[in-house]
Amino acid sequence: xxxxxxxxxxxxxxxxxxxxxxxxxxxxxxxxxxxxxxxxxxxxxxxxxxxxxxxxxxxxxxxxxxxxxxxxxxxxxxxxxxxxxxxxxxxxxxxxxxxxxxxxxxxxxxxxxxxxxxxxxxxxxxxxxxxxxxxxxxxx
RNA sequence: CAAGCAGACUCGACGGUCGCGGGCGGUAACGAAAGGACCCGUCUGAGGAAAGUCCGGGCUCCGCAGGGCAAGGGUGCCGGGUAACACCCGGUGAAGGUGACUUCCAGGAAAGUGCAACAGAAAACAACCGCCCGUUCUACGGGUAAGGAUGAAAAGGCGAGGUAAGAGCUCACCGGCAUUGCGGUAACGUAAUGGCCGUGUAAACCCCACCCGGAGCAACACCGUUAUGGGCCGCAUGGCUUGCCCGGCCGGCCUGAGGUGGCUCGAUUUCGGCAGUGAUGUUGAAACUAGAUAGAUGACCGUCUUAAACGACAGAACCCGGCUUACAGGCCUGCUUGGACC
RNA sequence: GGCCCCUUGGUCAAGCGGUUAAGACACGGCCCUUUCACGGCUGCGACACGAGUUCGAUUCUCGUAGGGGUCA
Numbered sequence: 203x204x205x206x207x208x209x210x211x212x213x214x215x216x217x218x219x220x221x222x223x224x225x226x227x228x229x230x231x232x233x234x235x236x237x238x239x240x241x242x243x244x245x246x247x248x249x250x251x252x253x254x255x256x257x258x259x260x261x262x263x264x265x266x267x268x269x270x271x272x273x274x275x276x277x278x279x280x281x282x283x284x285x286x287x288x289x290x291x292x293x294x295x296x297x298x299x300x301x302x303x304x305x306x307x308x309x310x311x312x313x314x315x316x317x318x319x320x321x322x323x324x325x326x327x328x329x330x331x332x333x334x335x336x337x338x339x340x341x342x
Numbered sequence: 343c344a345a346g347c348a349g350a351c352u353c354g355a356c357g358g359u360c361g362c363g364g365g366c367g368g369u370a371a372c373g374a375a376a377g378g379a380c381c382c383g384u385c386u387g388a389g390g391a392a393a394g395u396c397c398g399g400g401c402u403c404c405g406c407a408g409g410g411c412a413a414g415g416g417u418g419c420c421g422g423g424u425a426a427c428a429c430c431c432g433g434u435g436a437a438g439g440u441g442a443c444u445u446c447c448a449g450g451a452a453a454g455u456g457c458a459a460c461a462g463a464a465a466a467c468a469a470c471c472g473c474c475c476g477u478u479c480u481a482c483g484g485g486u487a488a489g490g491a492u493g494a495a496a497a498g499g500c501g502a503g504g505u506a507a508g509a510g511c512u513c514a515c516c517g518g519c520a521u522u523g524c525g526g527u528a529a530c531g532u533a534a535u536g537g538c539c540g541u542g543u544a545a546a547c548c549c550c551a552c553c554c555g556g557a558g559c560a561a562c563a564c565c566g567u568u569a570u571g572g573g574c575c576g577c578a579u580g581g582c583u584u585g586c587c588c589g590g591c592c593g594g595c596c597u598g599a600g601g602u603g604g605c606u607c608g609a610u611u612u613c614g615g616c617a618g619u620g621a622u623g624u625u626g627a628a629a630c631u632a633g634a635u636a637g638a639u640g641a642c643c644g645u646c647u648u649a650a651a652c653g654a655c656a657g658a659a660c661c662c663g664g665c666u667u668a669c670a671g672g673c674c675u676g677c678u679u680g681g682a683c684c
Numbered sequence: 685g686g687c688c689c690c691u692u693g694g695u696c697a698a699g700c701g702g703u704u705a706a707g708a709c710a711c712g713g714c715c716c717u718u719u720c721a722c723g724g725c726u727g728c729g730a731c732a733c734g735a736g737u738u739c740g741a742u743u744c745u746c747g748u749a750g751g752g753g754u755c756a
Contacts (some may be wrong), residue, residue, distance in 0.1 A: 207380085210636060247634080254393095255657055263362090263640045270361065271641090325486055 209245035209281055218245065218283045223322050224285070227314040229306050230265070233283040234322055242276055244269045245283040254287050258306075261286050261311075268312040272319070275326045284315070 209215070222233035237243065246265060248258045267285050306314075318326045 208636085254657095259657065260635090260640085262636095263638095267361075267641055312641095 207243055209243045209256050209283070213283065214248070215245055215283060216307050218281060222281075222283065225318045225322050227318045229311060230287050230318070231285045232315070232322070234301070234324055235281045235283075236278045236317070237286065239279055239280045240250045241321075242273055242279045243281045245281065247283070248286040250333075259288075261306075264306075264311040265315065267308065268315045271312070272316065272325065276319075276324055277326050278324075280324055 218233045219237045224231065224233050224236040226232075245267065248261055248264050250258070252258050252261065269282065269284075317327070
């Protein structure tokens, strides 16, 4: 993620949590704040409780990919903060670590993010069928 | 063919579209220039465990550049390998398996101390019952470790001789120990002789031999910012090594935008030759193979593989050598046992 | 990323290798009281997990898991 598209400073996260619009989805909670910059930015937060480093990294990559697709469709410039949501599925085997967290697929993450942003009214289009995601929807 | 043993390799492949980190080159804005992008081109981009942080080293700083003592920790059959190790290799011994082979923190209990609950007469200077002998005979004294009972463990095992009853008291075999000879670098093996004496525990203290200064890349260095600031403690404490002694120095401690270097050419990787049973050593040729800093590998499509589904464990953070732990499959080599056929 | 520490009932916690695993609070029952509280009696309930050493492990050793602290 290029620097101008990502939010890193702690105080900016704090400001978004206090003042931004908030909406929770199935896999994430999103805070949105209108930005005066020349482009929109993305801030990511994934707790260690979400899973091991492979699972955390994968979630962040999927969110970045989804953000990249819809970046041009926003009604202006926003700072979008995504916090991963996790549910500790009761592990079938109690000896196992508490890592039995479901990591959603790419299309699930994308659908979730689009729905939340549409509800918050920051996407330029209103209809879900206008979803610009490429070929992945092709049913075979 | 079946069951198994040991070792090695791999971690989907190929193509396409979009996207990301790093190197190199170029260019736009901006700059007098040097330069310089999030733009363009090109090359390149996670593991066998990257993990746990359990050992060993490199590297950096402190100490050694004041001296000493004591602790503390580690290793533990023998020989070899290595930068080093607690690792590896080859042996020895013990245990398990028909076997291939596997497993073992494997020194000392005759230097000393401690502990061994309950049960039992007794847990290491053995006499409760029993057996034998004697006497003043329902008792006492003496002898005795064959038998009983307890226990995790009971005073080498078993048989014969022997005896009042017994006992390694004597003898054969087995086991242990010591001495000597022989083989072996050694651990040890083996033969002869000797006497029979002492349970277990050292992952109890300990003894013996050998090894170890402390801290860690958030180290450390530089630039910038600042602080000649703010707060706390205080006259004998605090810091400089875990403790102590002597000596020395300094009042002490806390509080903080950032950036750059360290940062990847190294006990490196690949393919061979030679030496060695092997670990490994040596030598020749070739190669350069992540370097991020909230942290780069992802998404989608097609074909192949598959009964079907991309599908286990899992993400470098200064770097190496090991160990340990997690793990779905695939594939190759050698060997063992059993069966069938020729 | 490095370096340390801890794990015993619901909570806080003692514990020489041999205990019925001490105790306190909490919880249940009974007594006391007109009732509640206090107090008394009584009960329930635990050694994180897996191996090893040992006759015997909460304790000693090794590994695993979980939790916590600290360093720019």
